[in-house]
């Protein structure tokens with residue numbers, strides 16, 4: 001089989017459409033492993049994966065751990081608060097220390113945009129970006145693409161409406177970049193204060209009104225209101241936000257009758273999404289979680305299971 005052309009996964013930018021398809025097709029092959037009575041294959045036996053999460057996570061961290069273990073890799077989850085980071089060790093020193101133990105892959109989530117690129121340029125193993133600041137969350141975009149393909153049959157030429165806190169969302173940025181590769185019409189909608197200043201540079205259609213943005217949508221992607229990243233009074237109140245931009249059954253009625261609704265999690269029920277939608281037949285939220293394990297298995301396999309010499313995906317400079 002042809003070698004995967006990248007050593008790291010740092011961003012969706014830098015991936016071609018055929019590389020995305022290769023990742024999704026590989027994930028499809030691994031998907032069934034998680035549904036077997038014995039959920040393990042020997043693919044990465046003897047390989048080591050280190051999860052280094054400087055920000056909290058449920059889905060991404062657990063699914064990377066499961067993905068590595070289901071491929072028979074040795075998986076180490078660093079507990080940052082109990083590590084020497086709490087004694088002031090720098091990111092560079094932490095990574096060089098871990099690199100000296102010869103891991104094959106370091107999976108990193110960090111509050112600073114660009115931290116995974118910084119690490120990738122300083123250590124001699126593959127690095128996967130598990131979310132950096134407000135910059136990128138490439139594995140989320142890949143699992144979202146996998147989920148859309150599973151439920152809609154295709155990724156091509158769909159209308160995808162991304163709702164809410166786009167300004168603080170690495171998920172929105174990575175999804176927009178990926179979906180454009182497949183000719184999708186990507187719409188974003190939310191209060192002006194929660195849209196990035198350079199929203200036009202994302203190559204998306206910008207809407208102020210939810211009803212217009214949802215009309216004819218195949219996919220409704222709801223974003224979490226990121227209270228921890230909101231600086232100042234960007235929202236008058238969560239109640240008003242819910243009334244104007246929250247996704248309930250009435251809003252979903254404006255999308256196509258077979259439209260699906262997605263949320264990367266964790267959800268603020270009653271704020272950006274109502275339970276009547278989150279728990280409905282149109283919701284693929286838990287399917288996203290299941291897809292996440294398969295997509296992360298695919299990435300670990302492509303990056304650690306094959307010899308790789310080429311530049312990083314999304315590598316700066």
Ligand code: CP
Nearest residue numbers: 057058059060264265
């Ligand atoms: N979607 C996502 O990144 O969720 P976690 O923060 O739980 O990993």
